[in-house]
Amino acid sequence: MSEQVHLDPNAVDEQTAIRRWRRRQFLRLGFSLNQAQRLTNASVDLDQMRKLIAAGCPHEIAQRILL
Numbered sequence: 001m002s003e004q005v006h007l008d009p010n011a012v013d014e015q016t017a018i019r020r021w022r023r024r025q026f027l028r029l030g031f032s033l034n035q036a037q038r039l040t041n042a043s044v045d046l047d048q049m050r051k052l053i054a055a056g057c058p059h060e061i062a063q064r065i066l067l
Contacts, residue, residue, distance in 0.1 A: 022046060029053050035063065042067055 025046055026036035030053070039049070044066045052062040 029059075031059060031063075035059070039063065039067075 019040055023036045023040045026039045026044075026049070027033065029049060031039065044063075049062055049066055052065065053059070057065070
């Protein structure tokens with residue numbers, strides 16, 4: 001018999017909202033939608049990414065550093 005997991009709908013909605021916000025932040029930094037999704041899924045540190053991009057690090061290199 002499989003055990004059912006009951007998730008709090010508010011927690012799921014909050015997690016979804018946070019993921020969407022993070023994806024938008026990566027998009028604003030100039031990443032493509034696919035890149036932003038990958039960075040979000042990998043839980044890349046957004047603040048560190050902002051610092052790398054602000055310092056002039058190319059997007060591809062910044063991704064390699066933080067992934």
